[in-house]
Amino acid sequence: MGLSEERQKELEQICRESRVELIELLHKKQTGHPGGSLSACEIMTVLYQEKANVSPDTVRDKDRDRIILSKGHAAPILYMALAKAGFIPQEELLTLRDLNTRLQGHPSSHALEAVELTTGPLGLGMSAALGMALSLKLDESPAAVYVVAGDGELNEGACWEAAMCAAKFKADNLILIVDRNHVQLDGTAEEIMPMGDLGEKFRVFGWEVYTCDGHDVGELCACIDKAKEGKGKPKAIIAETVKGKGVSFMEGKNIWHGKPIDDASYEQAMKELKGGMEG
Ligand SMILES: Cc1ncc(C[n+]2csc(CCOP(=O)(O)OP(=O)(O)O)c2C)c(N)n1
Ligand SMILES: [Mg+2]
Structure with a gap:
């Protein structure tokens, strides 16, 4: 079912608040990673708030959906x-990035x-997610596995091994969301390794493929709904995003990508983000 106008507004408000709180936190802790966190804001919000069957009371429920942030450097938005x-x-x-915190610089399932899934080394999430998806199918679980990957991350060959394997084994409970922000760590995706x-x-x-505006919560939800319906193939949602979205x-x-936010940049970012809060 499509998003009601009211719910769409609520999700958009959560995204606005998340951006403000994210920049406050990263500035306070003098740590990264702002760019890839801001680009994935709507993706993560839609998954946790609306589409994935997850809740704090069912963290170890066997039929919960799994959400894997394969681009682990965006841990702050997770x-x-x-x-x-x-x-x-x-x-x-x-406590982000403090010694012995549960909120490690990259997500740790042990902490x-x-x-x-513990992530950070890029290119591993899809393979692990595929293993989880196939195991869930063997158990006849209704659960889906969502994996969020970066476009630079997809330079890693292991992603394409997982892609081949997922199609062969008809992992139709595997939903990959690509944060297609066209930028990676030290250049544009096009400069570093063109992905076509x-x-x-x-x-x-x-794979079954959908494309959407990755900053439009309504479009993201609609794509996820369609992806959940299709049978027999793994699904990829190419979410077109902007790295650093919301801070001009x-x-x-x-x-x-990973730079801590200096005081002047923080002031400017807050002005822009809080200006957008009234909308
Ligand atoms: C295997 C591996 N190689 C290199 C890195 C260093 N690294 C961290 S983030 C990043 C760029 C990732 O770009 P992308 O996937 O596009 O992420 P996003 O733009 O969404 O932040 C790189 C090269 C890493 N974490 N893992
Ligand atoms: Mg990128």
Whole structure:
């Protein structure tokens, strides 16, 4: 069922708040990664708030959906989504990257139960997610496995091994969401390793493919609904996004991939983000 107008507005408001709180947190802790966190804000919000069957009371339920942030450097937006969905207390966000914190710089399933897979080394999430998806199918579970990957991450060959394998084994409970922000760590995706038409690539690898505006919560929800219906093939949603979305001077700039936020940039970012809060 489509999103009601009211619910869409609520999700958009959660995204606005998440962006403000994310920048406050990263500035306070003098750590990264702003760019890829901001681009994945709507994706993570829609998964945790609306589409995935997950809740703090069912963290180890065998039929829960699995959400894997394969681009683990965007951990701050994962933690923000977990806090907003009640998996961790909001105050705990302030322990980000502290020694022995549950909120490690990259997500750790050992440190925090709600994290389904430890990530950080790029290119591993899809294979692990495929294993989970196939195991769930063997158990005749209704659960879906959502994996969020970066477009730079897809340079990793292991992703394409997983892609071939997922199609062969008809992993139709596997839903990959690509944060297609066209930028990676030290340049644009095009400069570092051109990926061409990613949707077409997944299609010829035997996947069902959807494309949407990854900052439009309504479009993301509609794509996920369609992806959940299809049988016999793994699904890829190519979510077109902007790295650093919401902060003009970060948008599309690889220098804001992992850089801590200085005071002047923080003031400017807050002005822009809080200006957008009334909308
Ligand atoms: C195997 C591996 N190689 C290199 C890195 C260093 N690294 C961290 S993030 C990143 C760029 C990722 O780009 P992308 O997947 O597009 O992420 P996003 O733009 O969404 O932040 C790189 C090269 C890593 N974490 N793992
Ligand atoms: Mg990218």
